[in-house]
Amino acid sequence: MHEPELIKKLLHLDKEQNAEMVTARTNMTGIVKMLHDPGSQMMDMLIYALKQGKICIVDVSQMRYTCFDPIRPYSPKKI
Numbered sequence: 001m002h003e004p005e006l007i008k009k010l011l012h013l014d015k016e017q018n019a020e021m022v023t024a025r026t027n028m029t030g031i032v033k034m035l036h037d038p039g040s041q042m043m044d045m046l047i048y049a050l051k052q053g054k055i056c057i058v059d060v061s062q063m064r065y066t067c068f069d070p071i072r073p074y075s076p077k078k079i
Contacts, residue, residue, distance in 0.1 A: 031063050 001009070007021050008014070035042055035058075042058075049056050 028060070031060050034063070 003025075004018070004021055007025055008017065011021065011024055013020055034040060046056055046058065
């Protein structure tokens with residue numbers, strides 16, 4: 001199975017929903033890149049909290065890659 005078909009299957013999209021598939025892939029790619037950015041503190045904070053035995057939830061639905069500015073780093077919400 002090719003990547004576009006796999007993404008459509010995972011998202012329960014119809015075969016014709018190419019625009020939706022591309023949008024979902026682009027959004028997730030940006031978020032994953034942001035999370036793994038060496039300048040981001042998100043992964044460091046997550047690993048630190050996990051080592052302390054805390055349960056961590058990262059709600060990627062609240063993260064928008066397009067609003068990230070390298071000059072203004074993202075500050076995750078603390079619960």
